[in-house]
Amino acid sequence: MRIGETVEDVVFRAEARAWLEASIPRERRPHRTGDAQRAYDVAWRRRQFDAGWGHIAWPERYGGRGLPLSRQLIWYEESARAGAPDHTGNSFFVALQHAGPTLIARATEDQQTFHLPRILRGDAIWCQGFSEPGAGSDLAGIRTRGVVEGDEIVVTGQKIWTSYALYASYQELLIRTEPGSRRHRGLTFVICDMSLPGIDVRPIRNIAGGTDFCEVFYDEVRMPVSSVVGGLGNGWDVAMSLLSFERGAASFPVAIETARRIDELIDYARAALPALDGSALGERLAQARADAAALQAMVHLLIARDSAPAEGSYIRLCLAELGRRASALAMDVLGPEALDREAFDEWPRRYLEDFKLTIAAGTSQIQRNIIGERVLGLPRQGKAA
Ligand SMILES: Cc1cc2nc3c(=O)[nH]c(=O)nc-3n(C[C@H](O)[C@H](O)[C@H](O)COP(=O)(O)OP(=O)(O)OC[C@H]3O[C@@H](n4cnc5c(N)ncnc54)[C@H](O)[C@@H]3O)c2cc1C
Structure with missing residues (x-):
């Protein structure tokens, strides 16, 4: 360390x-x-x-x-x-925070040489095609299938909640390629070129009015076997590598941004609310700042210790809960002024958007399961000790 x-x-x-x-x-x-x-x-x-x-x-x-x-x-x-x-x-969050690191860890030299510079130059936005209707927390339940025909895979099915799909050039796509396989077996991770014929992207409007995420439909989409990462049938293993980046290092910049936003909120509250010191609201703000500092300390500790991937779920969980709490706190600080969307666009919008924090990249319940089972060594869900 x-x-x-x-x-x-x-x-x-x-x-x-x-x-x-x-x-x-x-x-x-x-x-x-x-x-x-x-x-x-x-x-x-x-x-x-x-x-x-x-x-x-x-x-x-x-x-x-x-x-x-x-x-x-x-x-x-x-x-x-x-x-x-x-x-x-x-728009580059998926590409920089989990597609790129996964390619660095698991892809072939050819795949790395092609994709990584394109991401860094800003030539390629990526999206993630994991979740399906009926397979979110239970990712092993995915049903989108890929049939291997010679040097091509023919993909048919549907993904949902695909952030940035409207603008993405490539997708981290998890499909079932072994007919009759169940759960974690028979899955394949493939780099999907989003311009291929047979792909239909339909935006979903979120609570804040944005259309960041979408449904994606695949109708016999032909993609080359050479775009598979980690080998046919090894998709679960590659997906777990990816999720360790998404739940771990991808949370580091979010933790730092959250701390900055809380500091800004405190500066605003000090200027706008003369009776802040000693008030219940003042105490909640102080608590949020302390939690943000603790979160940043956890990030430093994880990096210094080069910790096991599952420990990233600590950060993800604390961050998600703090982010939502901070946004709600901002609404209390602004009061009715928050309705003035011209003057205060950022916090009210964030308040609505931050509902996602405890769902995306695995819900808070799922992060607690991971911490319990993989970090604390508690019995697995549904199994007696
Ligand atoms: C803003 C946003 C962006 C997203 N972007 C993407 C994306 O780009 N690509 C992508 O593939 N997906 C994306 N998702 C989807 C996200 O990964 C899923 O929403 C998430 O995994 C939960 O799945 P679900 O919505 O199907 O809910 P469900 O899995 O149906 O869960 C419903 C409830 O049951 C609880 N639950 C489920 N299983 C358990 C369990 N075993 N133990 C305890 N509680 C449990 C959950 O915590 C939740 O409260 C995004 C989601 C959001 C909100």
Whole structure:
């Protein structure tokens, strides 16, 4: 375990701070239309890539800097400090936070060489095709099938809640390729080109009015066997690697962003509410700030210890619960003013959007199951001790 920052870390932090201060977009990310959001996200991604900040931890041969995860964390901290566009709510979240890391861990050299630089340059948005109607928490229940015909797989079925599907070039797609197989067996993870004939994407409007997620239908879609990651029939194993990134390292920037938002809320509350000190609301704000600090400390600890993947579920669970609590707290701070959507667009919108936090990437109940079974060693669900 390493404690504290090295001289190199300090130098890196200063370099990152200087670049971010000079380079972040002056205008805020639009949040009314998907097309404008995508254009904003692509432009910001390309600006980072062109200046050599495409990714801190990815290998240099794909356009990253090849530095340890602790430096990536510094990058997230400095981004939040500078008020840079959020690392979490943007079109490249799936590509950067779990598709890319999974390809680095599990894909062939050809797949890596093709896809990773495209992600970093901002040329390819990714989405995730795991959940189906009837198979969300119970991912092993998926039914979308792939029939292997020569060097092609013919895919038929449906996915749901597919974030960014409307704009994605590629998808992390989990399908059942072994006829008659059950549960975790006979699944395959394939990189699905979203422009293939037979794919139909239908947006779903969420509670905040956005259409980030969609239903995706596959009608005999032919994809090459060469787009399989990890081998035919090994999809469950690859999906578990992916989920360990989605529930672990992908939560790190969200934790840092959440802490920043809570600080901003406290600054606003101090200015707007003279009787804050000693009030119940003041105490709730102080508690939220303390929880955010504890969460960040947990992130540092996980990185320093290079912990087991299941431990990422601690972060995911605490983060989801804190994020929702902070948004509700903001509504109490703003009071009726929150209805003035021109003046206070961000918090009311986040309040609605943050309902997702305890559902996406595995619900809070599922994270508790993982912590119980895989970290604490409690008996598996449905099994006696
Ligand atoms: C904003 C958002 C974005 C998403 N993006 C994507 C995406 O891009 N790609 C994708 O594939 N999916 C995505 N999802 C889907 C998400 O992964 C699922 O919604 C989630 O896994 C829950 O599945 P479900 O909705 O089918 O609920 P269910 O699994 O039906 O769960 C219903 C309730 O039962 C509880 N429950 C279920 N099983 C257990 C158990 N064993 N023990 C205790 N409680 C249990 C759950 O906690 C929940 O409260 C997204 C979801 C949201 C909200």
